[in-house]
Amino acid sequence: xxxxxxxxxxxxxxxxxxxxxxxxxxxxxxxxxxxxxxxxxxxxxxxxxxxxxxxxxxxxxxxxxxxxxxxxxxxxxxxxxxxxxxxxxxxxxxxxxxxxxxxxxxxxxxxxxxxxxxxxxxxxxxxxxxxxxxxxxxxxxxxxxxxxxxxxxxxxxxxxxxxxxxxxxxxxxxxxxxxxxxxxxxxxxxxxxxxxxxxxxxxxxxxxxxxxxxxxxxxxxxxxxxx
Amino acid sequence: xxxxxxxxxxxxxxxxxxxxxxxxxxxxxxxxxxxxxxxxxxxxxxxxxxxxxxxxxxxxxxxxxxxxxxxxxxxxxxxxxxxxxxxxxxxxxxxxxxxxxxxxxxxxxxxxxxxxxxxxxxxxxxxxxxxxxxxxxxxxxxxxxxxxxxxxxxxxxxxxxxxxxxxxxxxxxxxxxxxxxxxxxxxxxxxxxxxxxxxxxxxxxxxxxxxxxxxxxxxxxxxxxxxxxxxxxxxxxxxxxxxxxxxxxxxxxxxxxxxxxxxxxxxxxxxxxxxxxxxxxxxxxxxxxxxxxxxxxxxxxxxxxxxxxxxxxxxxxxxxxxxxxxxxxxxxxxxxxxxxxxxxxxxxxxxxxxxxxx
Numbered sequence: 143x144x145x146x147x148x149x150x151x152x153x154x155x156x157x158x159x160x161x162x163x164x165x166x167x168x169x170x171x172x173x174x175x176x177x178x179x180x181x182x183x184x185x186x187x188x189x190x191x192x193x194x195x196x197x198x199x200x201x202x203x204x205x206x207x208x209x210x211x212x213x214x215x216x217x218x219x220x221x222x223x224x225x226x227x228x229x230x231x232x233x234x235x236x237x238x239x240x241x242x243x244x245x246x247x248x249x250x251x252x253x254x255x256x257x258x259x260x261x262x263x264x265x266x267x268x269x270x271x272x273x274x275x276x277x278x279x280x281x282x283x284x285x286x287x288x289x290x291x292x293x294x295x296x297x298x299x300x301x302x303x304x305x306x307x308x309x310x311x312x313x314x315x316x317x318x319x320x321x322x323x324x325x326x327x328x329x330x331x332x333x334x335x336x337x338x339x340x341x342x343x344x345x346x347x348x349x350x351x352x353x354x355x356x357x358x359x360x361x362x363x364x365x366x367x368x369x
Numbered sequence: 370x371x372x373x374x375x376x377x378x379x380x381x382x383x384x385x386x387x388x389x390x391x392x393x394x395x396x397x398x399x400x401x402x403x404x405x406x407x408x409x410x411x412x413x414x415x416x417x418x419x420x421x422x423x424x425x426x427x428x429x430x431x432x433x434x435x436x437x438x439x440x441x442x443x444x445x446x447x448x449x450x451x452x453x454x455x456x457x458x459x460x461x462x463x464x465x466x467x468x469x470x471x472x473x474x475x476x477x478x479x480x481x482x483x484x485x486x487x488x489x490x491x492x493x494x495x496x497x498x499x500x501x502x503x504x505x506x507x508x509x510x511x512x513x514x515x516x517x518x519x520x521x522x523x524x525x526x527x528x529x530x531x532x533x534x535x536x537x538x539x540x541x542x543x544x545x546x547x548x549x550x551x552x553x554x555x556x557x558x559x560x561x562x563x564x565x566x567x568x569x570x571x572x573x574x575x576x577x578x579x580x581x582x583x584x585x586x587x588x589x590x591x592x593x594x595x596x597x598x599x600x601x602x603x604x605x606x607x608x609x610x611x612x613x614x615x616x617x618x619x620x621x622x623x624x625x626x627x628x629x630x631x632x633x634x635x636x637x638x639x640x641x642x643x644x645x646x647x648x649x650x651x652x653x654x655x656x657x658x659x660x661x662x663x664x665x666x667x668x669x670x671x672x673x674x675x676x677x678x679x680x681x682x683x684x685x686x687x688x689x690x691x692x693x694x695x696x697x698x699x700x701x702x703x704x705x706x707x708x709x710x711x712x713x714x715x716x717x718x719x720x721x722x723x724x725x726x727x
Binding site for chain 1: 450458
């Protein structure tokens, strides 16, 4: 069946997607909360910035991230000053790039979920003695649960499927940065269509299973409506 | 004393008022939609930041002079709105417990059992909000607010989203609330029916200002205000059930210690029960002499106290003192003229219908 090299690519991809998704939930939740609740005039700007990876070619993102993280880029200088070294062509570099690349897929579902919570429900919590953090954890988070499921699944699946950014930032180092999509590309270039099929068909099945699961888990429940 | 001095620019007008409401009983904020009633309530709750000062008893919740502002979750309030706003992810029990477990045991004066019993929601505890009827939801919302043992209960049109049947289902619980828990209530409403039934004190608002305020019985007997109450202008009277006539299913309701009385449909209130009566201005006619051969059961002698123009130029409002209490009658100016009505004159008030409010 699959060669050890292919298994390594699968494992690496899963690790990358898992770490990226977890980081994105941590970083994306406060961003989504702010975007959902702010009345700031600068909101369209920040919302657009978050959405940029949706419309930019991945190679563009990869190119600029490479410059930023490279030896002369500000991020690169910072990581070198910290003693971490350079990020490009490392797993850590891939994670950073994936976080940027998959950001809208996590932030936008969370933002929509938070926006769907009526202001009066949070106000009710305040009149019942719940402070701001209390309200967030006991009302906003539970009510946004479907948004968190969607955000996690989309963030994970989208990271699994990335190619252009990986090639720019990570290259093709087996066991370090050679993820599934790159391995697939290698097979096709080498005219190994049978192996390519295995990986490609596996991805198709994976995507289908993920989306069906998502739609099952997030089936709309009956909402509170007027009597 | 509930004290509020608030000013806040709104679309079309500026909210600018100063209120001193009694710290007991129900104070109603009444006025047309968009007059700023809800904003006042939200400012009392700390949900809206108007400029000024808010205090309950000796406790200052907002004082711009000293920069003090107590956030909503630190104010000992209960807040109930039209939409109930129950937490959809918690069952009824969870909703009731939410506020209860956030207050210190030392300030718990109202037991959860008592609240559940008072609002008749014992059979709903395991249900989820989306399975409740509108009236049930509203009762749970009231119970949830009361479970925090609030020092002030703020209610914003709690019955407005309910149809007449559901309203009738919730109203008796509000009456009991009023009788059994000594919590002052500020009640926002645009329904004079609810105000006449529930309120002790009435604040009439228009375009962000207080037009008039006072005890509800005095306010409803004023001739310069019925315009605001429209077609449903009429007085409320405190009465006692004095006698029940089993043959005709009527009850005698004594007003002012028996100085005068009304007969009304017997709704089952026992003798001795204190009730509130509502007598609408349109249900009273005046005659110069006592009538015989009339179907009107209530004829009361009285003295004309004041006559004023009503909203429509054809109509006049006449306040007549019967026994020690005022009633207001609405008649055409032509009738008033043909009767030769004048202040101080003796007349008979014929009352067609008396509504028992509680």
